[in-house]
Amino acid sequence: VPYPAERSARTKDKIVHSARALFNRYGFDRVSIDQIMAGAGLTRGAFYTYFGSKSDLYADTLGCFLTDASSKVTWKGVHVDLEADDAGIQIIRAYLSRQHLEAREEACPMVALPTDVARANIRAKRAFEHVFQTMVTRLESGLNSNRHPRRATAQAIAALCVGSMIIARASSDPAAAADLCDASLRIALELGGWTA
Amino acid sequence: VPYPAERSARTKDKIVHSARALFNRYGFDRVSIDQIMAGAGLTRGAFYTYFGSKSDLYADTLGCFLTDASSKVTWKGVHVDLEADDAGIQIIRAYLSRQHLEAREEACPMVALPTDVARANIRAKRAFEHVFQTMVTRLESGLNSNRHPRRATAQAIAALCVGSMIIARASSDPAAAADLCDASLRIALELGGWTA
């Protein structure tokens, strides 16, 4: 046993994180295994020591978004404390922030990769669903409104945040993108009953 | 002049529609020019008579979604009459319908291709933005609520519809997908002031 087991776990982690940044920025199909491995400080061939194929890697990269953010999420200076009383407000403010809009590599995978996932294998879809359900659950527990079933409200707020961000990213006009995020934040706050 | 000008316009249209169906189903990168041209009943080489490159075609395919649907939109039996009094309700019902969820080739490009567009050229982004702004404008004029600025409400409803559909598509569980669409429809109806 020439190497400790923990070492290979760390290497695999480096590959997953390199892949995540590249997938987020360029999409699954436009990233090569050479690029992923170079980002992890390795070469091509070693990839198959850790993964059976390129698509096997996909689900793992989706999963690492939540694993990393145990109870703190950060996007270039925007912090979310998931234990706080106003976690719901903090989540949607961070989600719809300019920082998240511009953070290509560290963005939420639901914003960067949803259409890739829609065409991917079932493992990737399950990982994606888990991210969404986690966001919904966190929003639901912080809700301040009972006008609708709480779960439905949380689902709608999450979908609104994700949808706004996706459209803002595909927009050619930065002002229109910011405008959309602001409008969505306003409505989302109201839906959650967080209007001060 | 061996062929009438109208003939080449029809051929170009056939290529664009073939491309649209294929892009919607498989995404930009996974569709080859051979496939597109075969779908239009032609062969590879003729492509460059009509387009300078594969990416030049992209913006045109996004545009054709709106051009086709002048004042009637149909998704496998779900009709929308944009001139009707309740056009707003009709739009969001059609958008969040099971038919739209399952219509891969005829789906709204905002659902099928947003992340591709986010990485595409400016022409594609502008075409995408135009689709979104058109949807927002149509929703705004049908709004029945003045609780928030009308434009902001319309933007949020549109983003909610698009986001729900995208997430539902990437979901592994059909029941959860349908549940999300139902929840979003409920909230969207309320936001528009269309709760009967």
Added chain:
DNA sequence: TGTACATCAGTGAACGCGCGTTCACTGATGTAC
């Protein structure tokens, strides 16, 4: 009306390139004695 011609939409072989994957090999490591 019939024939020769010019046009250009469309063909399909060919090119170069980059990618996913394989595999014989290397060399750094921990272990056994």
Added chain:
DNA sequence: TGTACATCAGTGAACGCGCGTTCACTGATGTAC
């Protein structure tokens, strides 16, 4: 402590394949006479 060895993470050349694009050519068409 020092040396020989077994292990296996990592290397990088090689393979086959499919793609975007080019280009010399074809052949159906409308026109001129």
